[in-house]
Amino acid sequence: MLVYIGRRLVGMVPILLVVAVVIFMFLHLIPGDPARLIAGTEASLQDVENVRQSLGLDLPIWKQFWLFFSRAIQGDFGMSYRTHQPVFAMISERFWPTLELAFWSMIWAIVAGLALGVVAATRRGKWADNLAMFGSVTGISMPSFWLGLLLIELFAVQLGWLPSGGSGGFKYVILPAITLGSGVAAVIARFTRNSLLETLREDYVRTARAKGARERVVVWSHALRNALIPVVTMTGLQFGFLLGGSVVVEAVFTWPGMGRLLIDAVNFRDYPVIQAEMLLFALEFMVINMVVDVLYAVLNPQIRLDR
Amino acid sequence: MTQNLLNVSELEISFKTESGTVTAVAGVSFALQQGETLGIVGESGCGKSVTSLSLMRLLPNPPGRISGGRIELNGRNLLELSEREMRDVRGNAISMIFQEPMTSLNPVFTIGRQIDEAILLHKSVSKREARALTIEILKKVGIPRPEQIAKDYPHQLSGGMRQRVMIAMALVCEPQLLIADEPTTALDVTIQAQILDLMDRLKRETGTSILLITHDLGVVAEMCDRVLVMYAGQVVEEASAEALFAEPKHPYTVGLLNSIPHADRKADRLPSIAGSVPSLTEMPNGCRFAPRCPVAIAKCHQQNPALVQVTEQHKARCWLAQEGGEARV
Numbered sequence A: 001m002l003v004y005i006g007r008r009l010v011g012m013v014p015i016l017l018v019v020a021v022v023i024f025m026f027l028h029l030i031p032g033d034p035a036r037l038i039a040g041t042e043a044s045l046q047d048v049e050n051v052r053q054s055l056g057l058d059l060p061i062w063k064q065f066w067l068f069f070s071r072a073i074q075g076d077f078g079m080s081y082r083t084h085q086p087v088f089a090m091i092s093e094r095f096w097p098t099l100e101l102a103f104w105s106m107i108w109a110i111v112a113g114l115a116l117g118v119v120a121a122t123r124r125g126k127w128a129d130n131l132a133m134f135g136s137v138t139g140i141s142m143p144s145f146w147l148g149l150l151l152i153e154l155f156a157v158q159l160g161w162l163p164s165g166g167s168g169g170f171k172y173v174i175l176p177a178i179t180l181g182s183g184v185a186a187v188i189a190r191f192t193r194n195s196l197l198e199t200l201r202e203d204y205v206r207t208a209r210a211k212g213a214r215e216r217v218v219v220w221s222h223a224l225r226n227a228l229i230p231v232v233t234m235t236g237l238q239f240g241f242l243l244g245g246s247v248v249v250e251a252v253f254t255w256p257g258m259g260r261l262l263i264d265a266v267n268f269r270d271y272p273v274i275q276a277e278m279l280l281f282a283l284e285f286m287v288i289n290m291v292v293d294v295l296y297a298v299l300n301p302q303i304r305l306d307r
Numbered sequence B: 001m002t003q004n005l006l007n008v009s010e011l012e013i014s015f016k017t018e019s020g021t022v023t024a025v026a027g028v029s030f031a032l033q034q035g036e037t038l039g040i041v042g043e044s045g046c047g048k049s050v051t052s053l054s055l056m057r058l059l060p061n062p063p064g065r066i067s068g069g070r071i072e073l074n075g076r077n078l079l080e081l082s083e084r085e086m087r088d089v090r091g092n093a094i095s096m097i098f099q100e101p102m103t104s105l106n107p108v109f110t111i112g113r114q115i116d117e118a119i120l121l122h123k124s125v126s127k128r129e130a131r132a133l134t135i136e137i138l139k140k141v142g143i144p145r146p147e148q149i150a151k152d153y154p155h156q157l158s159g160g161m162r163q164r165v166m167i168a169m170a171l172v173c174e175p176q177l178l179i180a181d182e183p184t185t186a187l188d189v190t191i192q193a194q195i196l197d198l199m200d201r202l203k204r205e206t207g208t209s210i211l212l213i214t215h216d217l218g219v220v221a222e223m224c225d226r227v228l229v230m231y232a233g234q235v236v237e238e239a240s241a242e243a244l245f246a247e248p249k250h251p252y253t254v255g256l257l258n259s260i261p262h263a264d265r266k267a268d269r270l271p272s273i274a275g276s277v278p279s280l281t282e283m284p285n286g287c288r289f290a291p292r293c294p295v296a297i298a299k300c301h302q303q304n305p306a307l308v309q310v311t312e313q314h315k316a317r318c319w320l321a322q323e324g325g326e327a328r329v
């Protein structure tokens, strides 16, 4: 297992390199000139050209990439055009809040999604099933900013139980986490329900009942363990999307994470910040993928990782 | 007079389908004594599996339902037990093995854990003691290196081995009744023989009664004391195994016996008899076998005969047999 993880981590290096190239190309293809933005609207052509030179943006693109790359592998992602701080420091400051938000969102999504899915599957066709699936459709189709505003209105403004934004203790993360995780919870619920309905028809479920096991054990242990195998893969993918979705939710709840940093960076054509953030997103995606594969193998004894 | 272990009377099973409620099993009655092996044979769809599942109250519900009759185990009507009381019966007094050893074991749990579970559900022993019992029963059913196999997952075992595991799991709590629904159909011929031998040996050692469901009359001849022949949800003949083979009374049984290929006595499936089973939604008014019966008389198409004792060894559901007529074609 550890060998496998090590091999996967090494395998990420060339992929990251390719991703870096692609991001770099894309950034330079999108319209907008950072030199002009930095120099300001009043600046003369010569001023703009000076700024361009000082940022190294006048060099041929392959040379720019080489500079970026050779510094990046030493952990130096350059200076932000906007704040003139080291990008690495800026991002590491914002990284943990985003991870914290993603973590709690995922906990919420998994707990709510699994519970709803199991309830729906075991009460198939009854009102609890219909209600759970109605909730799930709503959860999938409701835009997260809107859900966020509704939650703020109810729990922050009307009831005053939770803060409407900002950061601090655990109570600050509750609403944004629910907002961000509900869409994923809905997808997990749906997927779990269908997968569980399928496994509940399997012969080994009948065997478990024939042993005299109680229905709760049959469902939560025998059937769900098997039903989760496909759910895990899907959940991993959703987690990736959730990282993307956090951009909006962070804005709604003024959460000090990478999402807001990214918005600002894009507006300002802050290339170093965009590049570093995108690379980090790519890395997260790959790590999640790896975790999913490992979990998949843990759940499914027919998969051997070290072979 | 010894009390029967199992008494099934007028069992009726119905299914809700798109075309209304159908009665898949219509008034099946039989008894089983301690230590006896009773075979149930009949074509596909005649209701063998649903009958056996209903003994455990494990019919898939919905759509299935036991709509009538009694199932008495040691004089206690299982149909009146609470779900909790019924759980104590399952895997303890009655246990079951199924046709598909490949899919009947849970792929994500080790063999040992699955047998341990059966023990822990019914005996007050520690996990450690349960594992010791597991190893012991695995040894008993002829599994080599039981300590290792207990740590293996089902996919690491062959079909024959898995069926041995199923048998071990079924017998570990020393049930009074073992229901085996086509336990060897999915296996190779040589493995089939081994599994049947094993079941026979264990039955002798433990005195467990067996209800053996099969397509294979060869298996019946080898294993069973008595036989129930089912057709379209009803018992059409009941006899001791010898009497059935020597002197079948029901034209359907005759058809089954005649169509056994001689070269290969162990046909996998029951060979076909001309015509097909009537569908549950359009049962004939008279004898259910009449449309296919080569010796049917006028009365057969109007009235369904009852299952009556025709000789000491024999019950049959046939007008001709009741009149002492010759069933042989």
Ligand SMILES: Nc1ncnc2c1ncn2[C@@H]1O[C@H](COP(=O)(O)OP(=O)(O)OP(=O)(O)O)[C@@H](O)[C@H]1O
Residues within 6 Å of the ligand: B015, B016, B017, B024, B042, B043, B044, B045, B046, B047, B048, B049, B050, B051, B060, B063, B064, B280
């Ligand atoms: N889930 C179900 N829904 C509807 N009808 C069913 C269902 N299961 C069984 N039946 C009905 O019950 C009848 C008996 O089925 P059963 O499985 O007991 O047959 P069987 O004798 O075991 O056949 P086989 O030899 O193929 O195993 C079938 O003809 C079918 O019409």
Ligand code: SF4
Residues within 6 Å of the ligand: B250, B251, B252, B287, B288, B289, B290, B291, B293, B294, B295, B296, B297, B300, B305, B317, B318, B319, B320, B321
């Ligand atoms: S009752 Fe008539 S139709 Fe039915 S099996 Fe006997 S002879 Fe054939």
Ligand SMILES: [Mg+2]
Residues within 6 Å of the ligand: B048, B049, B050, B181
């Ligand atoms: Mg069957």
